[in-house]
Amino acid sequence: MHAIEVSHLTKRFGTLTALNDVNFSVDVGETFGFLGPNGAGKTTTIRILTGISYPTTGTATIFGHDIGRDTIAARQSMGIVSETSNVYDDLTAWQNMIFSAELYHVRRDIREKKATELLTTFDLYERRDDKVHGFSKGMKRRLTIAMGLVNSPLLLFLDEPTSGLDVQSNLIIRDVITGLIHEGVTVFLTTHNIEEANLMCDRVAIINRGTVAAIDAPERLKKTIQSVQSVVSFDHSSADQLADVSRLPMVNDALKEGDKFRLYTEDPATVIESVMEYARSGNLRVISISTLGPSLEDVFIKLTGLQRTGGMVHAID
Amino acid sequence: MQSTDDKTGGPEQWFTRITRELSAAWAISRKDMITYYIKPNIIVMGILFPFFMFLAFAIGKNAPPGTLIPGLIAITLLFSASSIEPVSIPIERRVKTFDRLLSAPISLHSLVFGESLSGFLYSLGIACFPLIAGIILFATPIEHAPVLVIAMALTAFCFATLGTLFAAYPTENVGEVMSMLNTVRLPLIFISGVFIPISEIPQIGQDIALFSPLTYGNDMITYAYTGTSLFSPLLDILALLIFILIFQFVANRLYKKFNE
Incomplete structure (x- = not known):
């Protein structure tokens, strides 16, 4: 029962x-x-x-x-x-x-x-x-x-x-x-x-x-999603950098969260290389970089058709 | 969605079930007593409104004050009994405590009964004031005290159930329920023999009076005081019981329907 x-x-x-x-x-x-x-x-x-x-x-x-x-x-x-x-x-x-x-x-x-x-x-x-x-x-x-x-x-x-x-x-x-x-x-x-x-x-x-x-x-649901997140922090971060990092190769989506950028990708290795190159070219120092698996929130967003905009989640009409 | 015919087995289980239902109904009623009896809009609609309305008619009537006591008791019962739930239920809808009652393991009948019980007890308490005033201030004689007790109890419960019925309207606004209720309550006092004897109103009014529970409540209270009445007290009792059953049944259906 x-x-x-x-x-x-x-x-x-x-x-x-x-x-x-x-x-x-x-x-x-x-x-x-x-x-x-x-x-x-x-x-x-x-x-x-x-x-x-x-x-x-x-x-x-x-x-x-x-x-x-x-x-x-x-x-x-x-x-x-x-x-x-x-x-x-x-x-x-x-x-x-x-x-x-x-x-x-x-x-x-x-x-x-x-x-x-x-x-x-x-x-x-x-x-x-x-x-x-x-x-x-x-x-x-x-x-x-x-x-x-x-x-x-x-x-x-x-x-x-x-x-x-x-x-x-x-x-x-x-x-x-x-x-x-x-x-x-x-x-x-x-x-x-x-x-x-x-x-x-x-x-x-x-x-x-x-x-x-x-x-x-939850863990099985997360496995249905390919996307991996890389979280990057530079010594100087500004809102302008969001446009730059979101254009990096293999980045599907990017968010600015406080002093960090969250980059969504299916190829974290390429993204890390691109981030390092971007930092060198802009005289920035990467303070930390970490790679995370998909979260339950990612699954939720994918299944419900919501979209992220500037750190917020919005419904798609 | 609530079912009142849950399969509960033999007579012992039925007894347990009924005891539980009554106990929960009493808990709902006690909660209302503590929470709502002294709310300003209940005091205004349940006590001050009938008193001043009656005063307005009594002043122009030139009758000895003592003879007006039965009518005053009747409209006090009408207004006070039907004023608790139209205030408490919309408020509870607004603060979502009503969902707590709707989702409790009790039948809708017990919920309606419990809600009505608080209006009933409030009304009996308030109606004791004109009763005692009649005895002490005007020495108004009571011919049939037991009939008066039965009349007051049935009339109070009938109007308490009417208040619960109107409160079924799915709103969080007390004013909306009160407005609807007053469109029924106010005409009732003019066609039910409280201010003008039924025999003196036009025929159409007399016909409509038969459909007013206040007619029978007032008639029975008048009988208890004077020994004379339009109908037999037994007929009054029967009529009030039928109104109570109809109001309870309709209230039950409406609460069920409006929660769909």
Whole structure:
């Protein structure tokens, strides 16, 4: 039995097809990343998997329970952490935890123990009696995740868990998620932080315009791309040099990132020679040069049809 | 998408399921009490608005103040019961806490019931003020106290469910829901015998009055105070129960539809 099994899922809103025949499964204990640009269908998929919305056609099961017909049983084993920190500002941290436990039918004798344990883990116990409206963004995020774990879920939906957070919150959240993964909790992770998905996920699915473009382990996905990156740093770097280095032989694309240039190539040896020649001719000194393999971000950009411009990623219309 | 007919087995499991659903509904209701009971727009729409509206009519009516108590209780129940959810649900949509309720392992019926329960309790609490004022200040006699209790409870729950129904409209703007609700609530007070006895309004008004839950609530409260009424109290109870079931059913369908 799979933790999640999605079969021929299609969702239409009028004439717009938000999801088009989506199929995938997530094994028990697997950490599964779900990546895609804005509007690709990630949220629609999560809303269907959590039973908030329903598909036009197709089915989704959670631990064998059809989310459409056996909704309550399917949800009982889930923890849901949405993209927005949807906590009740007028309740205290403790009241938020207990309310969440009550919604998930956590037994009275376990509720308080679990709430204490989670608030302590997320470094919020000292503030348990404070109303949440005084909390920082990071504290609200931590509380949201704690609320999602109050029913000890077997399957955790995590939507952008660490987006825009302070270092302390980031570290706590990543530690907790790593711990859950080690405990065998199945994690369905949606994130814009592709490196986060690369580090945490057993497999990732890349969805674009409602269709799954690829599903595989991050390392196997990277192997589908030939491009290699050379990162070069000169003793004097300026924006003008970007045009020069992007014209070097065998350079497919070039970006300026801080004081470094990132050059995309399929032939790193030729590029390194060209860079050295360029440095000599311009009286520049190469401070460092390194060659990297393709990143998951490269795979993502290739599959979603986005393009890099000046260090930013833009959608191609 | 939520199903209310999950396969849960025998009577014991059904009992567990119902207990869990009621417990979750009570949790939703308690959360609303802590969060919304003292929000300014609820105080204005639920307490001040019915009071001043009633005062405006009472001043021009030349009747002893004590005789106006049943009508005041009826419109207090109408406005206060139906004011909580049209405020709380759009706000919760905006801050995304409503998704937390929609994705919880409870049926939509329990969600609607839990939301309505907070309006019901709020309304009963507020309606106690005119009730106590009637007893203490005007010595207004109550002929049938048990009937008054049943009438207030059913009327409060009926309008709380009406408020939850209107709050199903998928907006994050409180004003939009309130505007729609007021286009129904305000005409109700004129055709339901609160200010003008139903027998004194034109025939078409009398016909429409039959479709107003306030007619039956007000009629039953009047009976509890005076011993006289347009319909039998049993008919009033039946009518209010039917309205509650219709509102609950329609609210359930609308929440399901609007989350598609």
